[in-house]
Amino acid sequence: MIKNERQYRITQSWVEKCRTALEEFEKSPQSSSAHPKLRKVQIDAMHSQIEDLEAQLKEYHTLRSGQRKVLHVETFHDLPRTLIQARIASGMTQEELANRLGLKEQQIQKYEANDYSMASFARVAEVAEILGVHVREAVLSGVLPK
Amino acid sequence: MLPPFDSRGLLPPGVHWASWTEIEVRLGTTSHRRRLLAGFLAGVIHLRSAGCKVAYLDGSFVTRKRRPGDFDACWDVDGVDLDQVHPVLLEFAGRRATQKELFGGEFLPAQVPDSAIGKTFLALFQIDRKTGAAKGIVALNLETLLT
Numbered sequence: 284m285i286k287n288e289r290q291y292r293i294t295q296s297w298v299e300k301c302r303t304a305l306e307e308f309e310k311s312p313q314s315s316s317a318h319p320k321l322r323k324v325q326i327d328a329m330h331s332q333i334e335d336l337e338a339q340l341k342e343y344h345t346l347r348s349g350q351r352k353v354l355h356v357e358t359f360h361d362l363p364r365t366l367i368q369a370r371i372a373s374g375m376t377q378e379e380l381a382n383r384l385g386l387k388e389q390q391i392q393k394y395e396a397n398d399y400s401m402a403s404f405a406r407v408a409e410v411a412e413i414l415g416v417h418v419r420e421a422v423l424s425g426v427l428p429k
Numbered sequence: 430m431l432p433p434f435d436s437r438g439l440l441p442p443g444v445h446w447a448s449w450t451e452i453e454v455r456l457g458t459t460s461h462r463r464r465l466l467a468g469f470l471a472g473v474i475h476l477r478s479a480g481c482k483v484a485y486l487d488g489s490f491v492t493r494k495r496r497p498g499d500f501d502a503c504w505d506v507d508g509v510d511l512d513q514v515h516p517v518l519l520e521f522a523g524r525r526a527t528q529k530e531l532f533g534g535e536f537l538p539a540q541v542p543d544s545a546i547g548k549t550f551l552a553l554f555q556i557d558r559k560t561g562a563a564k565g566i567v568a569l570n571l572e573t574l575l576t
Contacts, residue, residue: 286559290559293558293561294558318509320511320512320519321538324506324511324519324538325538327519327521328521328537328538328550330521331521331522331524331525331537332537332550334524335524335525360496396438396559397438397493397494397495398494400494400495400496
């Protein structure tokens with residue numbers, strides 16, 4: 284997941300390099316000693332890598348543009364990722380969020396890099412409040428007695 | 430021997446060879462991680478039977494992250510009979526969706542020709558895409574895997 288502008292730029296440049304490399308490879312002559320399937324496997328893998336990076340760029344861009352108003356959370360494990368998405372969508376930088384919490388930017392970077400696993404529940408709740416993330420519905424399934 | 434994670438929570442730069450036992454001990458620290466490792470093992474056993482000698486583990490699985498989403502692996506194509514490789518391991522569409530479904534993670538061929546990309550997937554694995562800095566990965570010798 285791309286979490287800030289710097290990662291976005293690095294990923295963009297990565298995609299450019301991969302696209303160029305793939306073009307060159309597709310133009311290059313087939314090696315006579317290699318397994319006949321190998322070339323297709325390598326090309327497919329490279330295509331897949333580019334597709335992956337482009338999907339990550341698109342996700343970040345969509346969030347930044349404010350097109351997504353509702354973020355769906357399936358499990359509590361997804362909640363931290365949603366907080367990161369909410370921060371990006373709000374246009375708040377990691378530094379700005381850190382300032383609001385009275386922390387250093389590095390701390391927010393660490394929290395986000397570890398999906399808030401190192402943050403206390405109170406901290407997670409605080410971040411959710413600052414970002415205006417509200418839980419509308421918590422569905423109980425498999426817990427209630429029949 | 431796997432070195433300790435550095436201050437970023439990553440392995441120090443380089444390719445770190447480890448035995449399966451060491452991988453289990455150092456990286457299989459939760460039940461979730463052990464499930465992912467089981468999937469990785471299933472994949473590398475398939476690869477080994479097709480002649481693959483080395484597999485590499487990368488991504489958030491080889492960091493201090495408590496709950497990685499999945500694992501990222503790549504495999505050395507040297508000596509591999511691609512006709513014997515499990516078809517799902519050669520299926521990369523949809524961001525390696527079928528691999529993730531079957532094994533819980535993804536497997537990419539380690540080599541693409543140097544001249545094409547200037548770097549192979551193996552080399553790309555050793556760069557932290559978030560910062561551009563070097564980071565370490567884990568290497569597993571498949572020839573001695575089950576001995």
